[in-house]
Amino acid sequence: MTNNPITEAGFTSTLSQVDVLWLGFYIAAIVFIVHALIVGYHWFTYGTDTKTPVLAVTIYAAVGAVILLSIAGLISFI
Amino acid sequence: MLFERIKLEGEETMLRIVRKHWWVIFVRLFLITVTALFPLILLVVLPVFSSSLNTSVSLSEHWQSVTVLYLFWLLGCWISVGAALTDYYLDLWAISDRRIVAIEQNGFFRRRLSSFRLERLQDMNINVTGVIPTLLNFGTIEAQTAGGSNEEFKTDTMPDPRGLKALIINAADIRQREAGITNQLNQEGL
Numbered sequence: 001m002t003n004n005p006i007t008e009a010g011f012t013s014t015l016s017q018v019d020v021l022w023l024g025f026y027i028a029a030i031v032f033i034v035h036a037l038i039v040g041y042h043w044f045t046y047g048t049d050t051k052t053p054v055l056a057v058t059i060y061a062a063v064g065a066v067i068l069l070s071i072a073g074l075i076s077f078i
Numbered sequence: 079m080l081f082e083r084i085k086l087e088g089e090e091t092m093l094r095i096v097r098k099h100w101w102v103i104f105v106r107l108f109l110i111t112v113t114a115l116f117p118l119i120l121l122v123v124l125p126v127f128s129s130s131l132n133t134s135v136s137l138s139e140h141w142q143s144v145t146v147l148y149l150f151w152l153l154g155c156w157i158s159v160g161a162a163l164t165d166y167y168l169d170l171w172a173i174s175d176r177r178i179v180a181i182e183q184n185g186f187f188r189r190r191l192s193s194f195r196l197e198r199l200q201d202m203n204i205n206v207t208g209v210i211p212t213l214l215n216f217g218t219i220e221a222q223t224a225g226g227s228n229e230e231f232k233t234d235t236m237p238d239p240r241g242l243k244a245l246i247i248n249a250a251d252i253r254q255r256e257a258g259i260t261n262q263l264n265q266e267g268l
Contacts, residue, residue, distance in 0.1 A: 017143070021143070021146055024150060028150055028153055031157070032153060032157060035157050035160060035161075036160070038186050039160045039161075039164050042164050042168060042183075042186060043167065043168075044079075045079075046079075046080050046168050046181070046183075046189075047080060047167070047168075048079065048080050048095050048170070048172075049079070050079070052167070056163065056167070060156075060159075060160050060163075063156055064153065064156055064157075067149055067152055067153045067156060068153065070149055071146055071149045071150065071153070074142055074145055074146045074149070075146055077142060078142045078143060078146070
């Protein structure tokens, strides 16, 4: 796929399609990390036991990381 | 942890931690799953419509970009799963042999914690309305306290409301009896 500049309504951006996807990836990664930190804080602070929050936060972070890595992998192949 | 925050008294023992019925989280997760699958359904339906309209929609050339966009969508859905599970896990009633602590979590930054001592319990009402609540045995439970506001101790979709009511009433009876004996001994100067 070629990295053509995005042209819309007379406005030409120097960002290619891949650049836009990378930008989206960085924003999504920041949103997910911040969300995971907030989720972890709540589970560990207000949870009723230790085992459940550890398991839940690990699964949450791991699945999110897999999705983010898949996105990064795919974008780098475009 | 929660128990450090609500500060259990010396000989206070926790009888039960009650979260909302599993149906609540099931419905939320089901809706998120449908949302997650929606783009895939669209990808199946779109070629059928485009062929009937004699237009060609070919995504095979852009499969990588389409997959990346779908993964962004999945990440959004996964974040919703995290929020839903947090909401469910942190909404609870902690019933001890001395008091009830009702915690209501709305989103991440809105949390209401209210408690009342079992000596103050006057009555409990349960309300099971509808086919699914009746079949799955969940409903609204409301505690009326002496001189207190009822609104704070009303929670919906609680599992086994009758069993819960029996447990709380029983604990309150024991507590009120103990409190009565202590008052009597104090009055007699013993």
